[in-house]
Structure formats: structure tokens, C-alpha cells
Amino acid sequence: VPVPTDLAHARDLDARDELAPFRDRFVIDEPELIYLDGNSLGRLPRETAARTQDLVRDQWGRRLIRGWNDGWLSLAVRVGAKIARVIGAATDEVLVADSTSVNLFKLVVAAVQARPGRTRLVTDDLNFPTDVYVMQAAARLAGPGYGVDVVRSPDGIGVPLDTLAGAVDERTAVVVLSHTAFKSGFVYDLAAVTELAHRRGALVLWDLSHSAGAVPVDLSAAEADLAVGCTYKYLHGGPGAPAFLYVRRDLQANLSNPIAGWFGCADQFGFGEEYVPAGDLRRFLSGTPPVLSLAAVEPGVDLILEAGMERIRRKSVGQTEYLIALWEAVLTPLGFRLRSPRDSGSRGSHVALGHPEGWRIARALTERMKVIPDFRPPDTLRLGVSPLCTTFAEIHAAVQALRMVVEERLFERYSAERSGVT
Numbered sequence: 001v002p003v004p005t006d007l008a009h010a011r012d013l014d015a016r017d018e019l020a021p022f023r024d025r026f027v028i029d030e031p032e033l034i035y036l037d038g039n040s041l042g043r044l045p046r047e048t049a050a051r052t053q054d055l056v057r058d059q060w061g062r063r064l065i066r067g068w069n070d071g072w073l074s075l076a077v078r079v080g081a082k083i084a085r086v087i088g089a090a091t092d093e094v095l096v097a098d099s100t101s102v103n104l105f106k107l108v109v110a111a112v113q114a115r116p117g118r119t120r121l122v123t124d125d126l127n128f129p130t131d132v133y134v135m136q137a138a139a140r141l142a143g144p145g146y147g148v149d150v151v152r153s154p155d156g157i158g159v160p161l162d163t164l165a166g167a168v169d170e171r172t173a174v175v176v177l178s179h180t181a182f183k184s185g186f187v188y189d190l191a192a193v194t195e196l197a198h199r200r201g202a203l204v205l206w207d208l209s210h211s212a213g214a215v216p217v218d219l220s221a222a223e224a225d226l227a228v229g230c231t232y233k234y235l236h237g238g239p240g241a242p243a244f245l246y247v248r249r250d251l252q253a254n255l256s257n258p259i260a261g262w263f264g265c266a267d268q269f270g271f272g273e274e275y276v277p278a279g280d281l282r283r284f285l286s287g288t289p290p291v292l293s294l295a296a297v298e299p300g301v302d303l304i305l306e307a308g309m310e311r312i313r314r315k316s317v318g319q320t321e322y323l324i325a326l327w328e329a330v331l332t333p334l335g336f337r338l339r340s341p342r343d344s345g346s347r348g349s350h351v352a353l354g355h356p357e358g359w360r361i362a363r364a365l366t367e368r369m370k371v372i373p374d375f376r377p378p379d380t381l382r383l384g385v386s387p388l389c390t391t392f393a394e395i396h397a398a399v400q401a402l403r404m405v406v407e408e409r410l411f412e413r414y415s416a417e418r419s420g421v422t
């Protein structure tokens with residue numbers, strides 16, 4: 001049955017949404033602004049605004065250096081333990097530090113060193129550029145003969161397991177993939193891919209940036225080796241918030257951090273001349289964390305845990321399904337193509353729509369219609385659903401705005417030249 005395209009239906013879906021009350025837990029100063037870019041930068045939790053004020057004014061302002069012993073020193077581990085519960089890891093397998101790019105570097109280099117004689121690093125062409133750049137750098141550092149193999153997606157949307165399997169063999173040191181692809185939203189079967197790599201003796205490193213807080217992940221059940229991810233997307237950590245990294249417990253003592261620093265050594269305040277790494281995951285810390293940003297990650301993670309990944313996923317699937325149904329009914333005649341998997345089982349929390357005028361449509365939406373999507377070249381609009389904040393009525397309004405921008409050719413008023421953050 002076709003989905004009703006009227007606003008009353010959207011309102012009815014909102015009225016029946018069990019997570020609807022969570023929207024009030026966020027700072028929403030401009031309720032008429034339709035924000036569909038939580039997959040790039042999540043909204044600000046009210047609690048974070050209050051806690052940041054306390055952190056700056058009272059903790060830094062009054063406690064000064066004593067703040068480290070009051071709790072700053074353990075933040076990386078403490079917040080990591082909470083994120084662990086979101087991604088199905090044990091509490092001593094996750095910590096928060098550095099950026100996703102830097103954590104990728106640390107873990108890719110460690111993985112390659114842990115598989116001597118294996119010279120191939122495998123990824124796919126759906127992966128985020130930073131992942132590939134880091135892998136290329138790690139391969140160069142490892143020496144001659146090392147290199148990155150990029151598996152091609154047949155349709156630009158997903159990669160079948162068989163296709164991936166063809167690229168993983170006894171020469172593979174590590175497979176690095178985004179669990180949820182940043183452009184199409186395609187989701188890999190994490191357990192199946194991990195098992196495939198293990199059968200061939202390779203390690204797997206998962207980039208969970210577009211999954212954590214939106215798509216359920218069970219690293220322990222899959223016996224996944226390594227993972228990293230952003231906290232500023234669906235975890236609502238804030239712009240530039242430090243990232244998380246995961247190393248399965250039994251691997252921790254055998255992997256070396258290439259950015260050996262004093263925060264990762266066994267006796268940080270012994271100030272010894274020789275680097276002796278911590279016996280546990282803390283060896284993957286490097287230097288002093290950005291305490292203000294790190295502390296700001298916690299309230300968003302608390303909200304995710306309170307809502308629960310199961311309910312979050314149910315709403316996310318309901319909302320992307322609704323968006324795709326509206327696309328089919330309203331937007332297909334206007335030239336929009338679905339660039340995400342149709343099957344919700346292999347789709348994350350955003351929907352990608354292709355249109356030859358994608359960039360100018362994105363501009364018109366942002367500047368004229370008060371709808372914020374984002375844009376990925378050459379022609380893809382991403383519409384992200386942030387399950388704790390997004391309403392069905394907003395999705396309805398965004399589709400109506402897309403229709404109007406194209407029907408009335410409002411995009412023609414904007415320049416085709418790209419600039420700034422897109």
C-alpha cells in the first residue's frame with residue numbers, strides 16, 4: 001500500500017513515536033529549522049550546554065591543575081566505557097582520544113605490524129577518504145611491496161560479500177571498512193565480514209562513524225578486532241569532539257601504538273627515559289586530551305543509552321522508510337534517484353538522493369527553505385535522520401521543500417560553484 005503523503009499522516013506518526021520526548025532534551029532555538037544533517041554534526045544536548053559551563057567556570061576556573069585528579073585524567077576511559085555499551089564492546093575495550101583519522105592511523109599501523117609478511121591492506125571505494133589516505137600512508141611507512149587494494153562497488157551503493165571476499169587472501173594484513181558508508185548509507189554485515197577476514201588470517205578494522213548511536217553494532221558477538229569512530233555525529237559530542245577507538249581485549253597487549261606518548265605508558269608520572277606501554281588499552285592514548293571537548297561527549301552518549309539502541313534503530317528505520325516512500329511518491333517524477341539501499345536491513349540512518357542539480361538544490365534548501373541537508377559530489381544530497389531529534393513532520397516538510405525547489409526551479413537562483421563546508 002502506498003504511504004499517505006499528507007501532513008496529517010506525518011503528525012500521526014509523531015504522535016505514536018515513543019522517542020518523541022527526547023527532542024526536548026536538546027537545544028532547539030529555531031524550531032522551524034529542519035535539520036537533516038545530524039549525520040555530520042549532531043544537535044547540542046541541553047545537559048552538555050549546562051555541563052560545559054560548569055566545566056569551564058568551576059572545574060577549570062576554580063580547581064585548576066587539581067582538576068586532573070578530580071576526574072579529567074580518567075575521562076578517556078570513563079567515557080569510553082559508556083560508548084562501549086553503545087557498540088557492544090566490554091567496558092575496558094574502548095577509549096576516547098584524538099580524532100578518528102589519528103585513531104585510524106594508530107590502529108592501521110599496529111595491525112600491519114601485527115601481521116608480518118602480509119603486505120596488502122584492503123578497503124572499498126565507498127569508504128571515507130581519510131580512511132584510504134591513512135591506509136596509503138601506513139603502507140608507505142611499512143615499506144616496499146606494501147599497498148592498498150580498493151574493492152569497487154558495482155553500483156556505487158553497496159559491496160556484495162562475494163565481491164569483498166575476492167580481495168581478501170593470505171596476503172591481507174588488515175581489512176578496513178566503514179560499517180555504514182558515508183555517502184550511500186550502505187551497512188555491511190559486520191559479523192559476516194569479520195568472520196571472512198579471520199578465516200583468511202587478516203585483522204578487521206571497522207570505522208563506526210556513521211553507525212555509533214544510529215545502527216546497532218555488537219563488536220563482542222562478532223569478535224571484531226579493531227574499531228574507531230566519530231563522536232560528533234549520532235553521539236552528539238560536539239564539533240571536533242574526540243573520537244573513540246576499540247581494541248578487543250586479547251589483542252591489546254600485543255599491539256603497539258605508533259604514536260607512543262606519555263599518556264600511554266605504564267607509569268605516566270614516573271617520567272622514565274624508556275617508554276614502557278601500559279598493559280591494557282591505555283597504551284593507545286598518546287598525549288593530553290582536549291578535556292573540554294572530551295567531557296562534552298558524555299551527555300550525548302548518556303541520552304543514547306537512555307533511549308536504547310533497539311528503540312533508536314526502530315525509529316530510524318521507520319523514518320528512512322517513510323522518507324523513501326515519500327521520495328517514491330513525490331520526488332521520482334522530478335528526477336531524484338535513490339542512491340541508498342532499498343532494503344532497510346542494509347541501510348543506516350541517512351538517505352542519499354541523486355539529482356543532476358544536487359548542489360544547487362542543496363543551496364536552495366539551506367538558504368531559502370530552512371532545510372539543512374548536506375551534499376556529497378558529484379550529485380548526492382544526504383538527508384540524515386537523527387532518531388532522538390528528527391520528527392516525521394520534518395521529513396514530510398523536507399520532501400515538500402525538495403518538490404517546490406525543483407518544480408518552481410528555485411535552484412536556478414544559486415551558483416553552481418561549490419565553497420566552504422558542504
Ligand SMILES: Cc1ncc(COP(=O)(O)O)c(C=O)c1O
Nearest residue numbers: 099100101128130178182207209
Ligand atoms: C566514516 C568517517 N570516517 C572518518 C571521518 C573523519 O573523522 P575526523 O575528521 O574526525 O578525523 C569521517 C568524518 O566525517 C567519517 O564520516
